[in-house]
Amino acid sequence: MPRKKTQRLKTKHKEKKTTNRDILEEIIRVDHAGEYGATKIYDGQIAIFGKNSKIGKTIQHMADQEQEHIEKFNELILEHHVRPTALLPLWNIAGFTLGATTALMGKKAAMACTVAVEKVIGEHYRKQQSLLEDDHIELKKTIYKFEKDELEHHDIGIAHDAEQTPGYKVLSKFIEIGCKTAIAVSKKI
Numbered sequence: 001m002p003r004k005k006t007q008r009l010k011t012k013h014k015e016k017k018t019t020n021r022d023i024l025e026e027i028i029r030v031d032h033a034g035e036y037g038a039t040k041i042y043d044g045q046i047a048i049f050g051k052n053s054k055i056g057k058t059i060q061h062m063a064d065q066e067q068e069h070i071e072k073f074n075e076l077i078l079e080h081h082v083r084p085t086a087l088l089p090l091w092n093i094a095g096f097t098l099g100a101t102t103a104l105m106g107k108k109a110a111m112a113c114t115v116a117v118e119k120v121i122g123e124h125y126r127k128q129q130s131l132l133e134d135d136h137i138e139l140k141k142t143i144y145k146f147e148k149d150e151l152e153h154h155d156i157g158i159a160h161d162a163e164q165t166p167g168y169k170v171l172s173k174f175i176e177i178g179c180k181t182a183i184a185v186s187k188k189i
């Protein structure tokens with residue numbers, strides 16, 4: 001093989017894979033939107049149950065983690081110059097309404113809401129990690145950590161009898177579809 005060609009091949013081999021900029025923006029935009037929505041869902045539930053009730057304290061633990069998540073994505077939005085979704089006002093109302101409505105249906109329904117949301121978000125975070133290359137290893141680690149937190153919330157919901165909610169399957173499907181739609185829309189808009 002001529003020397004030049006061999007050199008070119010070697011250089012090519014060493015090149016680090018980089019994350020596509022559009023994908024990076026979509027990841028940060030949609031996660032920022034989702035974490036914002038999550039804080040609103042728990043706000044809605046705590047507004048109904050009160051933070052001093054037993055269930056309120058359990059929810060507050062998850063809400064505190066969501067607060068950490070949104071703060072991190074607030075930083076990332078600025079650091080990477082990503083435009084936030086234009087739909088934040090909608091996620092504010094939709095999140096709070098979902099939280100408050102499920103809480104009004106009862107403790108189990110509130111937990112069923114958490115299970116459905118966190119199931120979708122957990123899967124979403126897992127998929128995202130495979131889209132990030134070595135140039136965004138820190139973000140990948142952050143998303144990995146948040147995925148674990150979301151799955152912990154999911155398990156808390158299960159442990160609090162979410163599955164015993166009357167109409168659990170229908171309610172879960174309804175919330176899961178809502179979350180998936182919100183994810184699809186918030187990536188782009």
Ligand SMILES: [Fe+2]
Nearest residue numbers: 035038066069
């Ligand atoms: Fe979160």
Ligand SMILES: [Fe+2]
Nearest residue numbers: 038118150153
């Ligand atoms: Fe969560």
